[in-house]
Amino acid sequence: MKRKKYMLDGIKKVSERKKRANELITNLNIKLRTGWTPWAEVTxxxxxxxxxxxxxxxxxxxxxxxxxGTIKENTLKDYEKRLRVFEEYIFKHVPAIVYVYQIDQTFISDFLDYILLDRDSSARTRNNYRTWLSSLCTWMVEKQYILQNPVERIKQLAEDEKKRSALTPSDLQKLQKYLKKENPHFLLLCQFAYYTFIRPDEISNIRLSDIFLKEQKVFIASSISKNRRDGMVGLNDILIKSMLDLKIFSQPSHYYLFGKGFKPSKEKTTTRVYRNYFYKVRAALKFPETYQFYSLKDSGIRDLANAEGIVVARDQARHADISTTNKYLKGSDMTVHEETKHFEGNL
Structure with missing residues (x-):
């Protein structure tokens, strides 16, 4: 508790002084009930x-x-979801949060603890909320709703390694054999993810018109690309043969490559459908839970890097730097050039 004085002795008449004091008390009580404080550093x-x-x-x-077109649909949904959780926390917070200046470091820290502890989320999820909050607070600083970003002084938590692993070569062959019989179109989707390293959300937006058959490449427009830049990715002989065998190009060019039923369709399919079907296949083949649909990209980067070098894998994956490509390679997957074993130095 702190004492805050309002000096009214400048008002000579006692009756006027009392009247002014009563008005002041009434107004202050109303403001205090809504979360206002005379100690707030509000400029x-x-x-x-x-x-x-x-x-x-x-x-x-x-x-x-x-x-x-500045953000994609998935980004919008993700931000809106986090914003709803943030709103729910604000509405049930005690004492009440009414004014925007009350969004300070203490409040943000408490909210992140709520995400981690009360909602029993992982450190990764808590860190993702922290990143999102930083962008929200940066926007509020820009609009002059708050003076500084309160998230900047809150550290990231150490995260466990992602529970996702690349498929072994033998498991890739099991997957190929199983899907060739059970669902050739989903096999093509898996091959597409494995050979092109295109992200699932980007794959769901590819149309037949984006594929250049003679040049064996596919165009990734900036409007669907994660890095918001146009890109071109190579299609190897296996992919071309699979698409021709399935008569993919007999459909209209405006169709999505992997639409309804994983076939060319004018109806777009979400990546959730891809993942859910992969989980069914994973269960049928008794694969570990660390195998996810995105693991196909991990497997492809590993195998191409080992076969043709990390620079080739980097360009196919559209990574800006080799360090990004390296994140997909675990210690046992990294190549050691034979030349280094027989190099004679000067020391």
Whole structure:
């Protein structure tokens, strides 16, 4: 508790002084009940904006970014989901959070603890929320709702290694043999992920018109690419043969390559459908849970890097730097050039 004095002795008449004091008491009580404090370091009237109004404005801001093509649909859904969790926490917080200036380091830290402890989330999920909150607070600083980003002083937590592993060569062969009989179209999808390293969400947006059969390549437009840049990826002989065998190019060019039923279709399919079907195949083949649909990309990068070198794998994966490609290679997967074993130095 701190004492805050309002000096009224400048008002000469006692009756006027009492009247002014009663008005002051009434107004202060109303403001205090809504979360206001005379000790708040508020330098702008915007910092007294209702947090509800600020969140509503941020919803509209995200919708505008999506409409302009600045963020993708998955990003919009992810941000909106996190924003809803944040709103729920604000509404049930005691004491009440009313003004935007109350979003400080203590509040953010408590919210991240809520994500980690109360919601029993992983350190990775908590860190993802921290990253998202930093972008939200950066936006609020830009709009002058808060003075500084309170997330900057909150550290990331150490994360466990991702529970995802590349398929072994023998398991890749088992997968190929099983799907060739059970679902050749899903086999083509798996081969596409394995040989091209294209991300699942990007694959779901590829149309037949994006494939250049004679040049054996596929175009990834910036509008569907994660890095927001146009890209071109090679298609090897196995993929071309599989697509021709399945008569993929007999369908209209505007069709999605892997639509409904994993076949060319005018109806787009979500990556959730890809994952769910892969889980069924994984169960049928009794593969470990560390095998995920995205593991096909891990497996492809490993095998291409070992066969043709990490630079080739880097370019096929559209990585800006080899260090990114290296993250897909575990210690046992990394190549050792024979030349290094027989190199004669000068020491």
């Amino acid at each position: 702008s009237s915007r910092q007294y904006t209702s947090i509800i109004d600020v969140i509503d404005l941020y919803h509209k801001y995200l919708a505008k970014l999506y409409k302009a």
